[in-house]
Amino acid sequence: MSHMNASIGKSAGTWVLTAQCPSRLGTVDVVTRFLKESRCYITEQQSFDDRLSERFFIRTEFRPMDAEFDAGAFQADFAARAGEFDMAFELTAPDARLPVVIMVSKADHCLNDLLYRYRTGQLSIDIRAVVSNHPDLEPLAAWHDLPYYHFPITPETKAEQEAQVWQVVQDTGAELVILARYMQVLSSEMCEKLSGRAINIHHSLLPGFKGAKPYHQAYEKGVKLVGATAHYINDDLDEGPIITQGVDPVSHADYPEDLVAKGRDVECLTLARAVAYHVERRVFLHKRRTVVFTR
Amino acid sequence: MSHMNASIGKSAGTWVLTAQCPSRLGTVDVVTRFLKESRCYITEQQSFDDRLSERFFIRTEFRPMDAEFDAGAFQADFAARAGEFDMAFELTAPDARLPVVIMVSKADHCLNDLLYRYRTGQLSIDIRAVVSNHPDLEPLAAWHDLPYYHFPITPETKAEQEAQVWQVVQDTGAELVILARYMQVLSSEMCEKLSGRAINIHHSLLPGFKGAKPYHQAYEKGVKLVGATAHYINDDLDEGPIITQGVDPVSHADYPEDLVAKGRDVECLTLARAVAYHVERRVFLHKRRTVVFTR
Amino acid sequence: MSHMNASIGKSAGTWVLTAQCPSRLGTVDVVTRFLKESRCYITEQQSFDDRLSERFFIRTEFRPMDAEFDAGAFQADFAARAGEFDMAFELTAPDARLPVVIMVSKADHCLNDLLYRYRTGQLSIDIRAVVSNHPDLEPLAAWHDLPYYHFPITPETKAEQEAQVWQVVQDTGAELVILARYMQVLSSEMCEKLSGRAINIHHSLLPGFKGAKPYHQAYEKGVKLVGATAHYINDDLDEGPIITQGVDPVSHADYPEDLVAKGRDVECLTLARAVAYHVERRVFLHKRRTVVFTR
């Protein structure tokens, strides 16, 4: 068992068990009792029961007490108990690195930030490819030894281009797609295929300024704060379940182009945090909302 | 000359000269040259020229070098020069306390906060009356020795009630009306009368959640930040020029009633800051936007 | 069973069980299994195992499934199991309001803030008395119908004065003492008596500016942020275990008196948050550090 996990927010060497199910007496107990019986020591645990949707969520970090830990047997054994609660669960190994595809257009600030965190081991991800509708960011990908796919897009070729993107996602085994300022609206079919595993960064505090040129909209309104929203995509554009949001103060002296420039830092941080939470299995998606167990 | 000004953000004993006019060479010079010739020492100054609206704004704090300072003569003399620039200006004395009427409904957190800052001299205001459509907050006003006017309102009596409110504003000589969670929509006529001198606190980050129950809207959207917006009222409901905005982080575990509760602190601070900026003549209104010279 | 708990951050009608003990396999299980067997539904739970101090901490909010819930029997039964783990635990009722004594000197901002939250039910506390070495704040206490004890202090009468304070704490049954800018250093004996149940607000980001006049120290150093620290008192002055910290930006234009004024808001919020966390049993004290289960 490797201990290379340099991710912030999760202790090195710990497994993560996450689960959700309908609310019912015993939901915590079924998890924690099994862990104890499996001689697994719980280092951190958070659970939440949403009384409005009557849904239960739990995230547990644990360390097996014994040298050998059979993950397959653990999952098989736990599945039987979880089934009684209609509980969906996932077990994540300490050294797991989520396979990821990043999609970009021309703006490189979010990509640059993600690549830095990836290169320095701050994000437990395994970037399999960078995909773009423009060729501009290939050198940046190349410096990180990452394959770069340039798939131009026009209104006429949208379906075809998405098929190319989807092929890369499948070929690389990507479990997460990060839209790091991709600037293209995905089709409903693509949104459906990527449901729950594609994170977008929108450069406003949704639902404040949906659609195009949010910073120009913000300038017109004379706002004193600009922000960014990281969310799962769904087929309702700019309305997917929110994971993280960030803000930065601005003033009358900031023209639209200044807002664009000032917004970059908060976009980078907001997206990076959302990806980290997703990778560390801190985010639970249920209908149109998320549960996020931060520290 | 009194030196009782305990307001944060303005040096004790300094006068404030503010002005705005169309952009033109010499706008700063006409102000600063006059001050020098009047033997007034500038302690702080900020100016901004908005290149999109081609409008100039300046705020100057100064201290007369000589013991006697004739404010009337100063204004008369400066008016001649300012006229050449179509410059509107205002001179504010060190001990000026802006006459204020506060309007409330039932929620008392913003009122309580304003009264505390008033009582302790943090805000250079002179509260002349508290006006409400409910009787609930009278004891709070009474404890601060403030007159309280209870003017109930119904759809049928709205015009009449607003006339009562307007009468109080006129009788008290109020130069600023603070809507401290008043919860009633003012008529277009009332908005017109109070244009540029009525500040409202809206419990969301406008324009995100306009209208009623913004915290419930925010919950539905699963936002991770709630906020508040202080703005001048105008006849476009919840769309007046923004002065200040504030935010607070929230989580999945915050139900609508928790958002309401959590939002109180940020509402109080956001409103108090807007009032302080207005009182210290840091806010300039031009069309649908403000210029705010913060420190 | 009453449901009057208006505190933010804890669901209405839920009990809270908190516990800590040395790290050992089964610490979570002993809690959650018992709750399930007692037919108690867990609505929120957080646990943390500190691998450096090898100490386990858990906080559980739960709702009994059955109408009648015998708290006494619950505690007696659980005590047997907890004993096997050397586990200290506490059960808190939904309608519990912690008996509190507040200590002040002349500055009233923190007191005013706490009284407002108390009066509006935002803090589940029962203020039994306000104690001061000055008479100034009696009217404020009186308006809230609270007994006010004025115990002047001089170097010669310090021991005697502290005995008076201690008498009030005992007579009122206070379980928490809040030093809301009390400005007096407590003796080691007093600190010992109040260990773990007295919260102080220090007007700096400890350990940055210990001792007197921290804002003046901050001005001298030209800091760009001022802050406040709420901490449990101990006999090492200004070094007690930290619960919460807050900051506010400042600039070169803020003279020491401006820092004092600007700091008030952050002091109020930082102290109020610490008290809320303590009251909601989110804070665990272990040696010189705290574990704080925030939302």
Added chain:
Amino acid sequence: MSHMNASIGKSAGTWVLTAQCPSRLGTVDVVTRFLKESRCYITEQQSFDDRLSERFFIRTEFRPMDAEFDAGAFQADFAARAGEFDMAFELTAPDARLPVVIMVSKADHCLNDLLYRYRTGQLSIDIRAVVSNHPDLEPLAAWHDLPYYHFPITPETKAEQEAQVWQVVQDTGAELVILARYMQVLSSEMCEKLSGRAINIHHSLLPGFKGAKPYHQAYEKGVKLVGATAHYINDDLDEGPIITQGVDPVSHADYPEDLVAKGRDVECLTLARAVAYHVERRVFLHKRRTVVFTR
């Protein structure tokens, strides 16, 4: 005249005039009258008079009205007037890019961040060299086509190594040295030579945790906020005049290595902001404090 200035916070195409001198009537007037007479339009201006040190500071952005603007003549003419006030001033061209040397050790997060902002034109700097006591970060510099000097250091070779560094500073004409986590204490001589033109990032909220391993110190104290301080170096280690400070919340669950990791983002942002302010001539150094005209 080029207009390539992509720096945030300064309007494209504007010159900057900064000045400081002892407080005296007419300090603003001498600047603004000259600008008007030179047919220069002021787009933004800020001035501050420090009443404790009796020192005046002013920063003016302006745009010449006429096509040809003779900077040399402007400076010569203004020098005569400034001399009467003992006023030190500096004129900065719209397309000025400050020559910079960056010093690093092994940690690359601040360097990576600065290089990204440099490459994308967010910082108006001209990086002439990267200097390090370790070879590790050469590839990063190389990718940005920057010369990299590896000057190892030992206690015995410190003087010699500093001479090498100084030679690079002189040869490259660097006007600013950025210590981007350089981790070596500079000698008093070196501090003297670089006085007012070397910015260091210290990974704590000074003066909170001076010296080595501030995050470990912070963990020991159980702080709930970590921070970073960017400051001019002087020969009093970790005590130079502060330019910017930033914070991030942390919790009991953050072990020292987590604090190190969490602190990286705030270090990058705090340093980048300080460099931007310096480059945009927003920072004035006077004795042990700075005046920073932010927007």
